[in-house]
Amino acid sequence: NGYHIVKLETVPFSGKIRDICWDGDGERLVVSGDCESCPGVVMLADTGARIGDLVGHSKPVTSVAFRPRRPFRILSASEDSNCNLFRGPPFRFETPHREHARGAYVNVTRYNPAGSLLASAGSDKVVMLRDPKTAVVIGQVTGFKGTVYDMLLRGDKDTMTMVTGGADRTLRLFKLTLTTEGDTSTASGEMTHEHKIGTETGCMVMALANAPSGNVIALTLDGALHTFSPTLEPISVRYGHQSAVSGVCPMGEGVVALSFGGVAVYQADPADASAECIVATGSLPTCKAVAMLPLTPTSVLCVSEEKRVHTLTLSEGTLVSTVMTTLPIVPVHACMGHEGKYFYACSGSHVDKVCMSTGTVTQLVERGRAGCAVCVSASPSYVAVGTSSTMRDAPSVCLYSLEGELKHTLTYHQNGDIACVQFSPDGERLYVGTSQGKGCVWNVGSIHDTTSALFEEVPKPMSSGLDFQRGSINTAVWCDAETVCVGCGDGSVTLYPALHPRQRVALAGVTHPTGVNSICTLPGDRLVSVGNDGCVVCTQRPPQ
Structure with a gap:
């Protein structure tokens, strides 16, 4: 069932989870992490019933290995330099092993798929090869120039190999030999291939995984996923975000997304894991992007909280960032104007208008007149500015002319601030969302100018049932003139027909647990959302 994919959810202990390992039958799993009283738990996968505790460590348990047969x-x-062996089920402590150097962190322990060899490695730059049943050391592999963070044991008997990665930024492939004479077993390793990923700190190998094709997947500190052949020949590199993604914008057939860490990544097809992926170079904003606005099919405007306005340009396989201008304010939101000649940025007390051709900044709305401006949107006729609620006044949306003259005030009688305003593509309708999850649509196309600055009769929203969210309305985008897509602080992404809001459609499988920050549309009725979980999610818009 696509709507109920979670079979079991449980909290094994009160602390961060460091590692999870399954048994060979897929019936049991062991979980380890940071917990003073019990840093590891063995449980049944179907029910979550505990069938053992990992005791005997004085520091967090960094890794666990479950013999597959x-x-x-x-x-x-563990970080206490020890490895502990447990026998079961039910699993009980059997013997401690203190072969690693005193004070060293033991970062990883692994069984090979057949369960005929066990290994452990850590910050002492040594891999201990162990008996699979007793964990007694039967061999060592040395020669590493840095901490070993992860390793893979592959194959069995004559085809047994080991891949290691760590702080020396190098992947190494070893051929392992296991010899048994009577009751005595010995193991050794001979390096056959190695590949140095780079020299920067971000090239340290933090994790390794086996691909179904037999390739090796390596995750580096800079967030890149490297794919290697079984002999460590480079195949591809995929880049991602390690922190919250604050903005996303279409660029040609793909998208470009910016994270809080100052990493901008272009994805040729966000729905295809093997598609082209390019990381931006040049001067990049290192804080939240309040808006990412399309300029041309190969360029995007990025407005960030550090006042600088950047232009991201895709050319000949490179994504380059340059500084376009600097704003006199710390913006909280921005939007592109009609025909792309200007863009508007608001900040609490006023709204600025920036010329795209010259970078000249002029004040559209005088300081203090905009109230507490928190969001802005533009149409061919108006610039809409959402304001915060006060002790006396309900939140409202001020409609200004393109010259900065206040024309109309739309009062929304709901609690909370106006968190999002967005004109429809034809400029006829205006979606308004609040920080309390309430939403409505105004038919601004039916509002006609009068000689006075304000309407004598306050217009009412044409639709006010868009209020099924459980958190702040963080972002919204019109899919067409009739449907608006809303991203919320509760992590949900929902489609609302403007005239029939109760016929809403929550996008199944699209969720950002810590909040949605931005949404954009792509050709072919596709939607791309980003959030505080650092993920870029592409989905097909369902028919309505």
Whole structure:
């Protein structure tokens, strides 16, 4: 069932989870992490029932290995330099192992797929090869120039290999040999291939994984996913975000997204994991992007909280960022004007108008007249500015002419501030969302100018049932003249028909648990959303 994909949700212990490992049958799993009283738990996957506790460590358990076949064993690795062996089920502590250097962090422990060899490694730059049943050391692999963060054991008997990665920014492939004479077993490793990813700190290898095709996947500190052949030949590199993604904008057939860490990534097709992916170079904003606005099919405007306005340009396989101008205010929201000649930025007390051709900044609305301006949107006729509520006044949307003259005030009698305003593509309708999850649509096309600055009769919203959200309305985008897509602080993305809001459609499988920050549309009825979870999600818009 696409709407109910979670079979079991449980909290194994009160602390951060560091590692999870399944048994060979997929019936049991062991979870480890940071918890003083019990840093690890063994449980049944179907019910969550506990069948063992990982005790005996004085510091967090960084890694666990579950022997994939009987007799079952679990080896835990910890920051206290120890590895503990557990026998079960039910799983009980059996023996401690202190072969790693005193004071070293043991970062990883792994079984090979057949369960015939066990290994552990850490900050002492040594891989310990162990007996799979007793965890006794039967061999060592040395020669590393930095901490080993992760490793893979692959194959069995004559085809057994090991891949390691760590702080020396190098992947190494070893051929492992296991020899048994009577009751005594010995193991050794010979390096056959190596590949240095780079020299920067961001090239440190933090995690490794096996691909179904037999390739090796490596995650580096800078957030890149590297794909290598079984002999460590580079195949591809995929870049992602390690912090909240604050903005996303169409660029040609793809999108460009910017995260809080100052990383801008272009994805040729956000729905295809193998599509082209380019990381921007040049001067980039390192704080929240309040708006990302399309300029041309190959360029995007980025307005950030650090006042500088950047232009991201895609050319000949590179994405370059340059500074266009500097705003006199710290913007909280921005929008592109009609025909792309100007863009508007608001900040609490006033709204600025910036010329795209010259970068000249002029004040559209005088300081203090805009109230507490928190969001802005523009149409061929108006610039809409959403304001905060006060002790005396309800939140409202002020409609200004393109010259800055206040024409109309739309009062929305709901609690909370106006958090989002967005004109429809034809400029006839205006979506308004609040910080309390309430939303409505005004038919601004039916508002006619009068000689006075304000209407004598306050217009009412044509639709006010768009209020099924449980958090602040963070962003909205019109899919067409009739449908608006809303992203909320509760992580949901919902489609609302403007005239029939109760026929809403929550996009299944599209959720950002810590909040949606931005949404954009792509050709082919596709929607792309980003959020505080650092994810870029592409989905097909369902028919309505």
